[in-house]
Amino acid sequence: MPTAQQTPQQPQQQQHITNEDNNGVNELNKVEDDNMPNLSTLSLDELKQLDRDPEFFDDFIEEMSVVQHLNEELDSMMNQVENISRENETKGTHLVELKRRLSDDYTALKTLGEKCDQLNKKYLKKSEEYAPQHIRELLQIAASNADADCDRHVEHFLNGKIDVQTFLNTYQSSKKISAERKAREERLGTQLSALERAGI
Numbered sequence: 001m002p003t004a005q006q007t008p009q010q011p012q013q014q015q016h017i018t019n020e021d022n023n024g025v026n027e028l029n030k031v032e033d034d035n036m037p038n039l040s041t042l043s044l045d046e047l048k049q050l051d052r053d054p055e056f057f058d059d060f061i062e063e064m065s066v067v068q069h070l071n072e073e074l075d076s077m078m079n080q081v082e083n084i085s086r087e088n089e090t091k092g093t094h095l096v097e098l099k100r101r102l103s104d105d106y107t108a109l110k111t112l113g114e115k116c117d118q119l120n121k122k123y124l125k126k127s128e129e130y131a132p133q134h135i136r137e138l139l140q141i142a143a144s145n146a147d148a149d150c151d152r153h154v155e156h157f158l159n160g161k162i163d164v165q166t167f168l169n170t171y172q173s174s175k176k177i178s179a180e181r182k183a184r185e186e187r188l189g190t191q192l193s194a195l196e197r198a199g200i
Helices: 002-035 042-050 055-060 065-129 132-159 163-196
Strands: none
Touching: 002 163, 042 055, 055 065
């Protein structure tokens, strides 16, 4: 009995597979029919012309739907390539402009850097000139020069090169300058000492 039950099922399975295979073949044939022209519709003369005439053959191939589809895809790809090329050209122009701006900015920055260095050198020089310690040294030198002038006026008076009135005027003027410079130097020295003690 089991054998008798299995026997009817096997043909049904084979029949089902055969139907599926037939459906697949039919679909494939349908695709081929859509893409390939039906040569059976051509006359014998047309078939012979197709074999002999390359131009007629080319026209026949061009009319095939698959070839037309490929040509359309090719045209689309060419359009895409042209669009990409135009975009690259535009971006290339923009890139050149950016490079030019960068070069200009670099030149301007370099010029500003050189000017900054020059101003910094001037600032350091002025800072040294107006540094309190440097001013104190200048006051000491100026006071020493004024004392030297006093000594020279005395020497000229003793040697009889100048009269009494001239000696008094020049000596008093030089002595006053010396005293003022020494006083300034002392005040500045006191201030610097106070700042040093304060840790400034």
